[in-house]
Amino acid sequence: MALDLTERVCDVLSQWAAQAVGRIDGVRLIEPGSLHVTLCFLGIRPAAQTREIASACETVAGARVGELALAEPAWLPGRRPRVLGVGVVDDGGRLADVREQLAVHLGRWYDREARPFFPHVTVARVRPRARIKPVALTPPPPLRFPAEKVTLYRSDLGSGPARYVPLHHIRLATRT
Numbered sequence: 001m002a003l004d005l006t007e008r009v010c011d012v013l014s015q016w017a018a019q020a021v022g023r024i025d026g027v028r029l030i031e032p033g034s035l036h037v038t039l040c041f042l043g044i045r046p047a048a049q050t051r052e053i054a055s056a057c058e059t060v061a062g063a064r065v066g067e068l069a070l071a072e073p074a075w076l077p078g079r080r081p082r083v084l085g086v087g088v089v090d091d092g093g094r095l096a097d098v099r100e101q102l103a104v105h106l107g108r109w110y111d112r113e114a115r116p117f118f119p120h121v122t123v124a125r126v127r128p129r130a131r132i133k134p135v136a137l138t139p140p141p142p143l144r145f146p147a148e149k150v151t152l153y154r155s156d157l158g159s160g161p162a163r164y165v166p167l168h169h170i171r172l173a174t175r176t
Contacts, residue, residue, distance in 0.1 A: 001057060001102050001152055002036035003065075003095065004169075005121065009145045010035045013070070013086060016140035017123040020073070021084060026130025034164050035121050037088055039099040039150060040110045049109065054152050054168035056105040063101070064173040065094040065147035074120065075134035085120035086140055095119055095147060098172070102150075125161075147172050 005013075010032040021027050045053065071087030090096055096117055103110055126132055152168040 001040045001042070001106070001150055002038050002164075003098075003119075003147055004149050004151050005035055005037070006145050006148070007032075009070070009121075009143060012141055012143055013121060013123050016086075017084070020137050021124050021135075024132060024135075026127050026132050027084070027124050028127055028161065029124050030122060031161065034161070035123065036151075036153075036164070037095075037119050037121055039095075040102050040106050042106065042109050043111070045109055050152075050154075050167055053106065053109055056109075057102060057150070057152055057168065057170055059105045060098050060101050060150060060172070061170050062173050063094070063098050065090075065098055066092060067144045068095060068119075068147055069144045070121075070140050070142065072139050073123075073137045074118075076120075078134065081132065081134050082126050083122045084124040084126075084137075085118075085122050088119040088121065090119055098147075098150070146174055148174055 013035055014032040017029050069089040071089045074085050074087060075081035076083050076085050099117055149172055150170050151166045153164040154167055156163040156165055
C-alpha cells in the first residue's frame, strides 16, 4: 500500500534527484511514475488474495490526511546506504494514523517493521554490489501537496527496475 503523489511532486523530485545524485556512479534514479510513499509493504502474496486485501484497505477510504510537505533528503540506512529518500512532513500525524489503520486491517498479510514509520519517497537506489559514500545534499524545493489517494500496487520484478502496477485505489478526503 502506498500514498500516491501528484504529478507535480513527482516531477519536482525527479528533477531534484537527477541534479543531486544523477551523476554518482552506482546510483539509479527512480522513474517519476514510480515515486510514492510506502505505507505497508506486503511482500509476495498470491493473486487470489488481492480482492480480500483491497477490501481490507477500504477502511481508510475518506480519511483526512490533509497537506504534506517535502523535507530533507536521507541516505538509508545511513552507514551503507541502499536508497536515497526524501522525507515527507506529516504535521498532524494523520498520514501515520492512516498507515496504522492499514497496518491493523492488513494484519494477516503485513509483517510490521520494528523501526518507526518514516514517511519518505525513495528517489534513487544504490545498485547491487555498489558502495557509495553518502554525500550531504541540499534539500529539494519546498513543496506542499495534498494526500489524495492510496493505492494497492503489485511490483513486477524482472530485468531492470521494478514496475508498479496499480490494483486498487482508495480516495482520501481532500479537505481537512
